[in-house]
Amino acid sequence: MTEARGPFGPRRGTHGRRAPGTPCWVSLMVHGLTATERFYGELFGWKFEPGPQQLGPYSWALLDGHRVGGIGQLAPDLHLPIAWTPHFATDDVDRTAEAVRLCGGTVGVGPVEARGTGRLVIGSDTSGAVFGVWQGVPGTGTAVTGVHGTPAWTELLTFETASVTKFYKTLFGYEEEPVVSAGLDYVTLRLDGVPVAGVHGVGHSLPRDRGSHWLTYFQVDDADAALRRVAELGGRVLEPAHDSPHGRVAKVADPEGALLALVQDPR
Incomplete structure (x- = not known):
């Protein structure tokens, strides 16, 4: 991310x-x-x-x-x-x-x-x-961002980044920026230098029952409180909240199994 x-x-x-x-x-x-x-x-x-x-x-x-x-x-x-x-x-x-x-x-x-x-x-x-x-038409699409409950980032989880990154670059004209880190297969997709999405190659960690899939991050005011609420409402906590350079992040599933990530702004 x-x-x-x-x-x-x-x-x-x-x-x-x-x-x-x-x-x-x-x-x-x-x-x-x-x-x-x-x-x-x-x-x-x-x-x-x-x-x-x-x-x-x-x-x-x-x-x-x-x-x-x-x-x-x-x-x-x-x-x-x-x-x-x-x-x-x-x-x-x-x-x-x-x-x-x-x-x-x-x-x-x-x-x-x-x-x-x-x-x-x-x-x-x-x-x-x-x-x-x-x-x-003008004015449609996600109309508010940057507050609790709004989409914040989208990331493709796949086996490896090379071939599918080429697909999206050809389709939308993205610029590709590999993230340089030992053992990490991650590419940030940019438009005019602005990051718009990520592609994360996770190898054999990719769930066999789900395959390659896009993961949406939703912004929350308090990641730990949001996790407690997910459990109370019948969802599942898949990855507990942890601190990252981009904020406090967790992964959950809703009652029907849809995956989503929660991110608390590091401010």
């Missing part, structure tokens, strides 16, 4: 849109929408309102009236991994979808319209990790 506040802030390109390749949204698909809303509402203080329903029931997650992410309900016959999915901005979702295929990835959903707010694609990269691509 690198700068915790980097990717989800108001980094924008022309016409008020985020620069292509910038993480701009996070979304979670679950089986129990009401119970999941209750968990995150208690943990992060989110409120919910109905969102686009093209792919089934879906709710916007709000903080002080501002959108921070979305949670949708899977169809009963779909048994997909429950995971937070980052979405990356694009100015042309059709062209980006075609580029995903040409780069060796897969497009699983879309492009589809999202009730007047934009168009999206859900795909997977060359390592099998699922991600989204979002072409939104």
Whole structure:
């Protein structure tokens, strides 16, 4: 992990849109929408309102009236991994979808319209990790950052960084910055010098039941207090809070098994 506040802030390109390749949204698909809303509402203080329903029931997650992410309900016959999915901005979702295929990835959903707010694609990269691509109208996407309950960083956990980093560099034009540390396989992806995401090669530590996957870090005011709340609400603590150069960090799973990291700003 690198700068915790980097990717989800108001980094924008022309016409008020985020620069292509910038993480701009996070979304979670679950089986129990009401119970999941209750968990995150208690943990992060989110409120919910109905969102686009093209792919089934879906709710916007709000903080002080501002959108921070979305949670949708899977169809009963779909048994997909429950995971937070980052979405990356694009100015042309059709062209980006075609580029995903040409780069060796897969497009699983879309492009589809999202009730007047934009168009999206859900795909997977060359390592099998699922991600989204979002072409939104101005003002859409994650609207507040830097406070408790907001996305702070996104990181791809995979076997090794080289091949999948090439995929994302080709797709979004990222600059690659390897982190120089003995035994660490980590690459920071940058746009115009600004860090927007990380790729962490973990080798055989990669969970066999999950494979390559994106991990979203959410900012919290107090990591230790947040861990206690996770347990009280029926989630699991996977990695206890520990201090790092980027803040106090922990990893948890929600009641349906979705992984997320919590990061307390080191200020």
